[in-house]
Amino acid sequence: xxxxxxxxxxxxxxxxxxxxxxxxVVALDDVTxxxxxxxxxxxxxxxxxxxxxxxxxxxALDTADSGSVMIGDQELTVLKDKALTRLRRDAIGFxxxxxxxxxxxxxxxxxxxxxxxxxxxxxxxxxxxxxxxxGLADRLDHKPNELSGGQQQRVAVARALVSRPTVVFADExxxxxxxxxxxxxxxxxxxxxxxxxxxxxxxxxDPVAAAYTDRVLFLADGRVVDELRAPDRDxxxxxxxxxxxPTPTPGRx
Numbered sequence: 001x002x003x004x005x006x007x008x009x010x011x012x013x014x015x016x017x018x019x020x021x022x023x024x025v026v027a028l029d030d031v032t033x034x035x036x037x038x039x040x041x042x043x044x045x046x047x048x049x050x051x052x053x054x055x056x057x058x059x060a061l062d063t064a065d066s067g068s069v070m071i072g073d074q075e076l077t078v079l080k081d082k083a084l085t086r087l088r089r090d091a092i093g094f095x096x097x098x099x100x101x102x103x104x105x106x107x108x109x110x111x112x113x114x115x116x117x118x119x120x121x122x123x124x125x126x127x128x129x130x131x132x133x134x135g136l137a138d139r140l141d142h143k144p145n146e147l148s149g150g151q152q153q154r155v156a157v158a159r160a161l162v163s164r165p166t167v168v169f170a171d172e173x174x175x176x177x178x179x180x181x182x183x184x185x186x187x188x189x190x191x192x193x194x195x196x197x198x199x200x201x202x203x204x205x206d207p208v209a210a211a212y213t214d215r216v217l218f219l220a221d222g223r224v225v226d227e228l229r230a231p232d233r234d235x236x237x238x239x240x241x242x243x244x245x246p247t248p249t250p251g252r253x
Contacts, residue, residue, distance in 0.1 A: 007070075008037040008167050008199040009058055014067035016053055016222075027053040028064065029222035035167065040193045041201045042210040044236070045219035046244065051203045052171060054219065058201070059169045060088050072166045089118050093160030095170035099152045101144040107151075108140040111158045122162055133191055134158045150181025157188055161198065168192070170202040174209055186212040207236035218243060 016028040027050045035041055035058075043051045056062035057069055060076050069076040071091050079087060101110045111130075115122055131137050134154045144152050153173060160168045170189065174182030190212050192198040202209065210216045211233045218226040220243050228235055 006037040007034045009035040010070045012068045014064045016064040026222050038197045040213040042213040042216045043203045049219040050222040051219050091166040093165040093168035095160050095173045097172040097175040099156045107155045130161045150184045153185045167199045207233045210236045
C-alpha cells in the first residue's frame, strides 16, 4: 500500500443475517476491511460466501444488522433516507450485470440520466474524458437495442463514472458478456483506475477478471479468509481451489 494512501470505503465489524431459527443464514460474519482510493479490487468467493451482500452493504443498497460502513468520511449507518439517497447519487457508482439501461433512451441520455434526475450538469471536460475512455463517441445517439452487449455495458460503466463518484461498484460486470466484450469492459475499468484515479470494486467469480485488479479479497462463510496483491489468473485459481477443499473433521485422519 502506497504511503499516504487514502481509504475510499471501509467496513468495521459488519454482520448481516437472513432468516431466523433453523433457517438463519449468516451472510457476513464480523467483517472488517479497508478499500483504498485509486485501487481496483475484486471480491471473490464461492456461492453464498457473502460477496454480493458485502457489496450491497458498501453501496448502500442493503443495510447490515450491526457494524459500520463508511464511504470516504461519511458513516452510512447514521444517515436518514434522504441523505442516503443523496450519497448513493453523488458518491457511489454502480454497474449491474444486466446493464440496467432504459431502452427508450439513447446511450447519451442513459449516461446522463442520474445527473439529469439530480438536476446537475456534468463537468464537460470530465464527460468528454469518460466518453473517450469508454470509446463510445460514435454510438451516443444509438438506443440499447442498437448496441452490442459489450457496448451496453460500456454505457453502464460510463453512467457510473460520469458523476465522479468516490467508488464504483460493479456486480459481475462481465457475467453476461463473451470473453472479448468482457475484456473490453475490464480494460475500461482498469484504465479508469490508472488514468483517472478512480476507485473500483468488482464482485466476480472469474479468475481472468480478477487478474485485471490490484487486489483480490476472498470470502468464505461470510468472512474474509485470504487476499492476493497484484494477482495473476493462476494464483487466483490456486487460492479458489484451496478454499473449495473440504475442511477436515477434527479427530479424523
